[in-house]
Amino acid sequence: MVDVLFSHSYFYKFDKKQWANKMPFPPLGTIYAAAYLRAHQYSVALHDTALLDDPQHVLEILKQKKPRFFVLYDDGFNYLTKMCLTTMRDAAFEMIKIAKNLECTVIVCSSDSTDHYEKYLAAGADFIIQGEGEISLKELIDTLTNDEDPTAIKGLVFEKDGEIIKNQKHPVLRDLDELPMPAWDLIDINSYRKVWTSGGNEFTLNIATTRGCPFKCNWCAKPIYGNRYNSHSPEYITKHLKHLKETYGVSRFWMCDDIFGLKPNWVQHFNAELKKEKLSISYYIQSRVDLLLKEDTIDALAESGLKEVWVGAESGSQAVLDAMDKETSVAQIYEATHLLKEKNIRVAFFIQFGYLEETKEDIDQTIQMIKELIPDNIGISVSYPLPGTKFYDKVKDDLQLKANWTDSDDLAMLFKGTFSAEFYRKLQRYVHKEYRKSQGIHNLKQFNISQFKSILKLTYYLPSAFYDKLLLKKLAK
Numbered sequence: 261m262v263d264v265l266f267s268h269s270y271f272y273k274f275d276k277k278q279w280a281n282k283m284p285f286p287p288l289g290t291i292y293a294a295a296y297l298r299a300h301q302y303s304v305a306l307h308d309t310a311l312l313d314d315p316q317h318v319l320e321i322l323k324q325k326k327p328r329f330f331v332l333y334d335d336g337f338n339y340l341t342k343m344c345l346t347t348m349r350d351a352a353f354e355m356i357k358i359a360k361n362l363e364c365t366v367i368v369c370s371s372d373s374t375d376h377y378e379k380y381l382a383a384g385a386d387f388i389i390q391g392e393g394e395i396s397l398k399e400l401i402d403t404l405t406n407d408e409d410p411t412a413i414k415g416l417v418f419e420k421d422g423e424i425i426k427n428q429k430h431p432v433l434r435d436l437d438e439l440p441m442p443a444w445d446l447i448d449i450n451s452y453r454k455v456w457t458s459g460g461n462e463f464t465l466n467i468a469t470t471r472g473c474p475f476k477c478n479w480c481a482k483p484i485y486g487n488r489y490n491s492h493s494p495e496y497i498t499k500h501l502k503h504l505k506e507t508y509g510v511s512r513f514w515m516c517d518d519i520f521g522l523k524p525n526w527v528q529h530f531n532a533e534l535k536k537e538k539l540s541i542s543y544y545i546q547s548r549v550d551l552l553l554k555e556d557t558i559d560a561l562a563e564s565g566l567k568e569v570w571v572g573a574e575s576g577s578q579a580v581l582d583a584m585d586k587e588t589s590v591a592q593i594y595e596a597t598h599l600l601k602e603k604n605i606r607v608a609f610f611i612q613f614g615y616l617e618e619t620k621e622d623i624d625q626t627i628q629m630i631k632e633l634i635p636d637n638i639g640i641s642v643s644y645p646l647p648g649t650k651f652y653d654k655v656k657d658d659l660q661l662k663a664n665w666t667d668s669d670d671l672a673m674l675f676k677g678t679f680s681a682e683f684y685r686k687l688q689r690y691v692h693k694e695y696r697k698s699q700g701i702h703n704l705k706q707f708n709i710s711q712f713k714s715i716l717k718l719t720y721y722l723p724s725a726f727y728d729k730l731l732l733k734k735l736a737k
Contacts, residue, residue: 264401265327266294266446267307267318268334269352269370270341274313278340282459284310285466285514286447287335293369294333295443296394302401306446311455315354322362329401330359332385333393334370337468337516344372344647353383360384365404369393375647377417378424388417391429392471394439436471436492441500449508464512465504469497469526473518475548476585477572480649491523494530502539513543520545527557531564544568544606549596550588558599568606568636571596576629577622580615585650590629597633608637611691614677614684615643616654620736627691631698638695640688643677683735690732693725 268287272279287310294304307321322330332352334341341348349372359366369389373380377388387410389396396415403410411420414430433439449465456463473480474489492500504510521527534541542565549571552558561569573593575581581588593609600607611626630638645652677684700718703711 261326262303262305263327263405264294264297264302264304264329264331265307265322265325265364266290266304266331266333267309267355268341269309269332269348269355269372270334270338271309271312271315271348271351273311274347274351275340275345282455283461283464284452284455285335285338285464285516286310286444286449286452287333288337288442288466288468288516289335290333291442291444291446292439293331293394293397294446295440297398297401298443299440300398304443304446306443308447309351311451315351316358318355319358322359322364327364329404330355330364330366331397332356332366332368332370332373333397334372336371336392337466341371344375348372349376349379352380356380356384367397367400369397377426381417381419381424386418389415390417390426391415392432395433396430432472432488432490434490436490437496441503444504444507462512463510464514465508465510466514466516467497467500467504468492468516469520469530470517470522474522475519475587477587489519489522491526494526494533497530498533498537498539501534501541502537505539505541511541513541515543515545518546519551520547521557521561522551527560527564531560534564541565542567544570546570546572548572548588549592552596552600553592558596558603558605562603562605566605568608569600570608570610570637570639573609573629573635574612575615575622576626577618580618580622580626583617584615590625593629594633597635606636607633608639609633609635611638611640613640613642613687614679616651616677618678623687627694630691630695634695634698634702638692640691642681642684642688679736683732686728686732686735690725690728693721693728697721697725 268290270287272284278284287308290306294306298304305321305325305327307318309315309317332355352368352370352372356366356368366385367387367389368380368385373385373388374390377390380388387400389400393415396413399413400410400416403413410416411418411425412427414428416425416427418425453463470489470491472488472490501513504513521530544567547569552569552571571593572586574584574586576590576593578590581590597607609630611630613623613626643651696714696717700714700721704715704718
């Protein structure tokens, strides 16, 4: 028996695109919460659904562990959970029902339950925790264990006498180093390693150095950590990395922060700590082009082992960036890309089409930017309205029939944009072809024989991109 059984509702196999990538990550936020409760003398276990294919699997472990509390605690560091995919929500509802049938008290903490707490309470959840969850969860478990009244605990949403009560959120943690190291021992690391290697990828683990983001891009949801920005110390993170390398033989990491290294001189301090510990790692991050251009940031990142950075380029149109409240410029995208490439750091772009009042000229400017800069990778999506954002408020009246994607490759336009969903689906494929075509032409001009495959593929991308361009013209009419 255990006091608390943790689980989460992101099943990679339910998201065909992500499962095909063969790069699954353990639920970091979940094992942070498990470690926090364990540090306060509660016995805990984890039912990790990431690599499973059926919510019914939870029944066996519930019968085996006989927990009083079943906690669905989604990984707030995984951007996929913020999308509130309907397949994952359905899985969560099924697990809630199973746990309730076994008389567990069910507690849920996730982006989706924060946005749609009424649905989760209707599905049988006893309590929803909004925002950063560790402290509220511990207070709730303490209170229920002592048979006391939990109704005043901050962060809770619950039903009482037929009425939904929504308490004020708990203040976020300022000193993240107070948290114990995540409970990695609860994860079957080898099962993840096997999936990565089956896809021909170097095994990588995920860690977070920060929580929150102070920027105000009006389409970006922050239901868990909000607009505040708090950071682990470089010493804590170096210790964490050293533990993972020595215990599991992992030396490549995904720093899954919304923005890595925002705190002044943090990256430089981190680089010094790695050198002090003689710790050699490689890692990749998400960042902003304006931050990368500050002082000697790129130099310190390169020295510390950075191999790839994903930047939220979003658009090659300054008008679109301004409409998003992005607070970056197209000129900064160009400058940061050139500087990163000079340091042999791979550059990848997040690109977003379909933002409100986007024009054909905006789209053309974005394609031109991609063709000129030729990043090492691109990820293309259409604008996705997330509850709690200014963007969502602008388009919510259009979300009558469909408000969420089924999986991360859906690409459906959920609101009335400039062009149709069919146009944007075709645009996504066309831009990928133009991008690969540009790569091939560049390698041909450089006579880069090591990239012979990309040169050879020109025989496909040249005619295929031309044909897609003709189709787009028809769809745009």
